[in-house]
Amino acid sequence: MIGPGTGVRVYLACGVTDMRKGIEGLAALAKDVLRQNPTCGAVFAFRGRRGDRLKLLYWDGQAFCLYYKILERGRFPWPGSGEGSMRLTSAQLAMLWEGIDWRRPDWGAPPARVG
Numbered sequence: 001m002i003g004p005g006t007g008v009r010v011y012l013a014c015g016v017t018d019m020r021k022g023i024e025g026l027a028a029l030a031k032d033v034l035r036q037n038p039t040c041g042a043v044f045a046f047r048g049r050r051g052d053r054l055k056l057l058y059w060d061g062q063a064f065c066l067y068y069k070i071l072e073r074g075r076f077p078w079p080g081s082g083e084g085s086m087r088l089t090s091a092q093l094a095m096l097w098e099g100i101d102w103r104r105p106d107w108g109a110p111p112a113r114v115g
Contacts, residue, residue: 027057039059
């Protein structure tokens with residue numbers, strides 16, 4: 001994904017977001033609901049009601065970038081429908097973007113120790 005690198009702060013908007021919102025509407029949600037400055041360099045993640053749509057809002061220092069992904073099948077993993085936000089790591093954001101359940105990734109069994 002083109003965009004923010006590792007170590008970026010990520011705020012996930014819990015609950016459902018109206019996916020008709022554009023950059024201005026999502027920036028207003030980041031400020032008013034998530035209580036964050038939308039131009040602080042963090043990534044803000046929003047999911048629609050059906051769960052198959054994800055929008056990421058990011059200020060790159062010059063302008064807002066809006067990333068939008070629609071899954072053909074399945075749903076993006078998301079926390080309960082409470083209000084507010086939660087923080088994710090950049091690794092969790094990468095998993096979310098790929099549709100992997102970042103809350104419980106299946107890493108498999110640990111490798112066997114030799115010796």
